[in-house]
Amino acid sequence: xxxxxxxxxxxxxxxxxxxxxxxxxxxxxxxxxxxxxxxxxxxxxxxxxxxxxxxxxxxxxxxxxxxxxxxxxxxxxxxxxxxxxxxxxxxxxxxxxxxxxxxxxxxxxxxxxxxxxxxxxxxxxxxxxxxxxxxxxxxxxxxxxxxxxxxxxxxxxxxxxxxxxxxxxxxxxxxxxxxxxxxxxxxxxxxxxxxxxxxxxxxxxxxxxxxxxxxxxxxxxxxxxxxxxxxxxxxxxxxxxxxxxxxxxxxxxxxxxxxxxxxxxxxxxxxxxxxxxxxxxxxxxxxxxxxxxxxxxxxxxxx
Numbered sequence: 001x002x003x004x005x006x007x008x009x010x011x012x013x014x015x016x017x018x019x020x021x022x023x024x025x026x027x028x029x030x031x032x033x034x035x036x037x038x039x040x041x042x043x044x045x046x047x048x049x050x051x052x053x054x055x056x057x058x059x060x061x062x063x064x065x066x067x068x069x070x071x072x073x074x075x076x077x078x079x080x081x082x083x084x085x086x087x088x089x090x091x092x093x094x095x096x097x098x099x100x101x102x103x104x105x106x107x108x109x110x111x112x113x114x115x116x117x118x119x120x121x122x123x124x125x126x127x128x129x130x131x132x133x134x135x136x137x138x139x140x141x142x143x144x145x146x147x148x149x150x151x152x153x154x155x156x157x158x159x160x161x162x163x164x165x166x167x168x169x170x171x172x173x174x175x176x177x178x179x180x181x182x183x184x185x186x187x188x189x190x191x192x193x194x195x196x197x198x199x200x201x202x203x204x205x206x207x208x209x210x211x212x213x214x215x216x217x218x219x220x221x222x223x224x225x226x227x228x229x230x231x232x233x234x235x236x237x238x239x240x241x242x243x244x245x246x247x248x249x250x251x252x253x254x255x256x257x258x259x260x261x262x263x264x265x266x267x268x269x270x271x272x273x274x275x276x277x278x279x280x281x282x283x284x285x286x287x288x289x290x291x292x293x294x295x296x297x298x299x300x301x302x303x
Contacts, residue, residue: 019104020095023111024088027144031078038079052079056140057119059126059197063138075115077142087144094152097162097174101155105280106212108230109223110154111147114208118146121204122197132197141198146205149185153178153206157213182206231279 014025034052041048057074058064064071078084098107122141126132132139155162156178163171182203189199212222278294 018099019108020092020099023095023108024091027076027078027084027088027091030076031084034077034079052077053140056142057122058138058140059123059132059135060138061123061127064123071116071119072112074119074140074142075112075144075147078144079142083143087148091144091148091151094148094155097155097164098151101158101162102216105227105276106221106223107151109221109226110150110209110212111144112230113212113223113226114150114205115144115147117150117208118201118205121146121207122201125197125200131193135194135197139197141201143198145198146201149181149202149206150209150212152181153209154213157210158216231275234279 014022017025038048038052054067055070055073055077057070058067078087095107119141126135126139156174160173160175162174164174164177165171185199185202189196208222215222274297278290278297281289281294
């Protein structure tokens, strides 16, 4: 198999996957790149931390201001095999349950939003609690745990009596699994206080999951702003269709009527729904699967 063929197969595998698997693939891909990078650094006697710290989230707001991208990169970053293994297993198991109750766009939006929330809790903890004064300044946070906990907790809040069959324990309601997960995290926190910052980040992510699940029945989806931003990025990085210019020498003699507010709102709603449908198709099947009209609408939306 040629390198190009292998690359094309990976792209096709990613495009055909749902949002849950895409996030798992991203985490695994970054983990492989990081491990290879660490190995290369060791061969050349270079300290890997000198560049990896630029991807981890610092505990100090002072350092964060100079590396604002770390609020996003840290949540896809793992160094240890067991760390990524457990995070991805929990993300897969509970992501499947999440998709029964919610949808894929909300899963992706909540992953990012709870990761941001967990990161902010982490930095705030180092600012507020004197205990952290004795730790290195800055300390660093990495891993998807805050995002994963949100995806564990949100379905448990929305459908607490949803039952899972576990191998040893039999049928257990989802709310009890979520509570046990939180208590387990608190237990590990008490076992290693020097790692308290990361556990505070985990609980921060869980709180974002609770907030999401409580707001949704009221008609407020807190993941919408994140998903709109992701949509804009997808449009920006998608190939643009070639533009053609046509000339019309005929004069317009007809008059146009100004839209009323209800007509304008209805048209905007239809356009937004159509754009969301095109974006979902783009994420699942790639740019070439779009029809000429869909490509044109996508291009116009990105103007």
